[in-house]
Amino acid sequence: xxxxxxxxxxxxxxKDFKTSMRGYNADEVDKFLDAIIQDxxxxxxxxxxxxxxxxxxxxxxxxxxxxxxxxxxxxxxxxNYDILQRLSNxxxxxxxxxx
Numbered sequence: 001x002x003x004x005x006x007x008x009x010x011x012x013x014x015k016d017f018k019t020s021m022r023g024y025n026a027d028e029v030d031k032f033l034d035a036i037i038q039d040x041x042x043x044x045x046x047x048x049x050x051x052x053x054x055x056x057x058x059x060x061x062x063x064x065x066x067x068x069x070x071x072x073x074x075x076x077x078x079x080n081y082d083i084l085q086r087l088s089n090x091x092x093x094x095x096x097x098x099x
Contacts, residue, residue, distance in 0.1 A: 009040045 012033055017024070 005040075007040075009037045009044075012037050012040065 017026075018027060019026070064079065
């Protein structure tokens with residue numbers, strides 16, 4: 001969506017069509033343009049919400065990245081060993097000496 005919008009809600013609202021002998025029904029055109037304006041307003045709100053959410057997520061990502069850099073690195077083997085030890089103790093408690 002790198003393209004710019006061609007019309008703003010105000011431009012759509014103020015658009016005046018030329019009339020001819022067998023032209024379109026002006027009320028139908030007005031109702032349709034009103035519906036388009038409402039869609040544009042919804043799109044604009046949604047875009048603003050998503051842009052704000054994007055800013056917050058980028059900020060959170062940056063904070064998490066900074067925290068990760070500051071946290072001391074744990075040795076890989078000790079964490080896995082601890083998990084295996086706990087699992088072994090749990091199996092002994094549940095199954096007893098049957099293993």
